[in-house]
Amino acid sequence: MNDAAAALADGRICSAVTPCAESARMTDTPTDEALMQAYARGDARAFAILYERHERPVYRYFLRSLLDPQAAQDLLQETWMAVVRNAPAYAPRAKFTTWLYAIAHSKLVDHARAHARHAAASLDAPAANDPDDAGALIDRIADDPVCGPEARALSRAEARAFLACVEALPDAQRTAFLLHAEGGLGVDEIATLTGANVETTKSRLRYAMSKLRVGMEEWR
């Protein structure tokens, strides 16, 4: 039994993060927090498990935001290197994914600031809350040949078209959606992480959902 499993068994981690611990007891798999603590104590296998769990979601978060696989890989590596560096100081005060995506989001903001296309201001632009802007996006998605009905023949193409709709979202909405869809973060966590208030975050998520739902229903 490794450290993570031992910590899980005696409830040291479970008491700190109750929902994760409950689910861990039910599924008998170590939580992210237990794995991270095990890695902080020197268990490299725990880190491998953790990385396996979150590698692709974090990568997709970067890929959908940047539309650049190479930059997404670079940021992915930087994010996990930061996790490695900060592992000794890790304390399970919140979900591991909140901590992980906080690192990832800061890397993304830094990258956006360094590149003109994704300016930092645009990530948190309140203009995305404008319903008119949302309507225009829906029109844009409908006109996009990738998102449009022409691409619905192949399921793989359908998937790509839907993902193109995600990538076409305004930055703030896309970020909120990706943090929710990939990281499983709630509205409060996303608000804290992005520096926006809860209502704004909730609005961004609703707009993003509604736009994607339109795009999704067009394929049905």
Place this chain on the structure above:
Amino acid sequence: MNDPRISDRMPGDEVVVHYRAASGVVDEAPAAEVRAAVLAAAARAVQARPHGADAARPGDARPKLHMRLPLAAAATLVLSSIAVLLATRVEEQVRAPSAPAQDEARIAARAPAADVRASDVPTSDVPTQKSPTEATRKTAVAANRTPPRTQQAPRTDAAAHQRRQNAVSAPAPRPVGESTSVDRADADTSAAPSGIRARESSAAAAKAATASAAAERAGDAAAQRAEEADPAHWIERITRLRTQGRDAEADEEIRRFRERHPQIALPPAALRPTGPP
């Protein structure tokens, strides 16, 4: 919000499910090199902080702390023992040179050579009949001319002995009539065989170095005769008796000395401080 297409439901619904399904179909993954680099860095970080990893284990740090105190105490004991041993050894080494018997015997064994050289000086003075001050200066120069460092103490004894001898052999101004007998006495003294002079010198040096009163009390008749043949040694012995407070013996010696050498004046150090006996 007025747009009917926007659902009031919170995220986590079918859109997210559809998004995850689409991501699964596309199967986007980073390059294997990224994974290898990250996992290698994680393993390196674990190896680079073994102490931190040990400290993170509850209870592991305590035994180490408990082991430090006995180790520190043992080290302190060892160091203090070494310091005491060193101090004892140094003290013994400091005390050793002052051990009287061995060192005096060593000095006495070295003495004859220096004494022989020093005692040779007056013999060359006798034929020329130099003045007392010249003789004193010459003996001092002669004494300073042969200064082997290891023979410091014997040389000092020999020089002192020589000065005393010169003081006796070159007395203060006296009546003209006495000069012949004084010269004769000096000539007798200096005319003694060199073997006897060497023996007398070595005996005097040994006595001066050891300052042993037992040898004087032994009453060796031959040695006493030889000493009485040399007025300087005799006066020296009288002076020594006087300084030792053995006044009765000193007075007796003075009486005998004056019988034997009536022409030689005794130095004040050999006489009683209050006056002649």
